Amino acid sequence: MTGSTVQRREEVLRTAEELFALRGYHATSVRDIADALNIKGGSLYAHIETKEDLLWEILGAAADRFFAAADPIVGSDLIPIEKLRKAIAAHVGVVTRSASSASVYSTQWQHLGEARRRAFAQRRDRYEQTFRSLVRDCIREGTFADVDEKFATLLIFSSINWIYQWYHPDGPMTPEEIARKLTDMLFNGLRRGA
Numbered sequence: 001m002t003g004s005t006v007q008r009r010e011e012v013l014r015t016a017e018e019l020f021a022l023r024g025y026h027a028t029s030v031r032d033i034a035d036a037l038n039i040k041g042g043s044l045y046a047h048i049e050t051k052e053d054l055l056w057e058i059l060g061a062a063a064d065r066f067f068a069a070a071d072p073i074v075g076s077d078l079i080p081i082e083k084l085r086k087a088i089a090a091h092v093g094v095v096t097r098s099a100s101s102a103s104v105y106s107t108q109w110q111h112l113g114e115a116r117r118r119a120f121a122q123r124r125d126r127y128e129q130t131f132r133s134l135v136r137d138c139i140r141e142g143t144f145a146d147v148d149e150k151f152a153t154l155l156i157f158s159s160i161n162w163i164y165q166w167y168h169p170d171g172p173m174t175p176e177e178i179a180r181k182l183t184d185m186l187f188n189g190l191r192r193g194a
Contacts, residue, residue, distance in 0.1 A: 005047075011037060012047045013061075016054040021100035025055055025111040055108060056116055062105040063123050065094045070130055080137035081187070087134060088186075089179035091160050096175040099164035106161050131156060144187075156186060 015036045019028040030051055034044045048054055069090035073083055095102040109120050132153040138144040144152070159182055167178070 009047050012044065013054065013058060016051075017058045017104055018100045020055065020058065020108050021103035025051075025104075025108045052111075052113060052116070055104070055112060056120075058101070058104055059109050059112070059120055062094075062098075062101045063120070063127070065098075065101070066091060066105075066127055069094050070127070074130055074134070080134055080141055081143045084131070084134040084138060085179075085183045085187075087131060088156065088160060088183050089176065092163060092179040092182070093175050095160065095163045096167050096169070096178070099167060102161070102164040106164070128153060128157065159186060 012033065016028070016033050019032055019036060023032070028051075030044055030048075033051075033054075034040060037044070070087045073086045073090060076083065076086075078086065109124070110117065112120055132149055135144065135149045135152045135156070139146060139149060163178065167175075173181070
């Protein structure tokens, strides 16, 4: 691919991601993507084969960013609670750097065809298992109470996956502050200190 072809493909992906996040996958047509790029609908097919291929590529890139942020932390020599704290902060960082990507990752993957949906669900499950193993390690070492590790992991993801809905780069908190406050509340609960 030439430089201009690669650049145009990146524009197509970015535009599709923004529209999928804003309108949803089914409510976004190939014509909508072409119109947003100010090109003819037929010209778009020089860069894509199907709309689902766009969704698949967008989801794959988003998953890659989450794994790339978490894997070095999980493989580090930190104690489990610090690994979990840093993994949450890394996840928050990925979400806050691209709200549209996080939105599509969280909500639009169900629109993939059956085989791709299964493959993507397995990938999401592997990522969730990364966090679940960190929660398990925190329980084993006595840092956390003997809680249901699956439920605790779902609580963490419920807290961090939806940040894209309310986060604004010019808002009152930085991504680092959001991660710190979330982990403090998740790890310590909302009880009054002794």
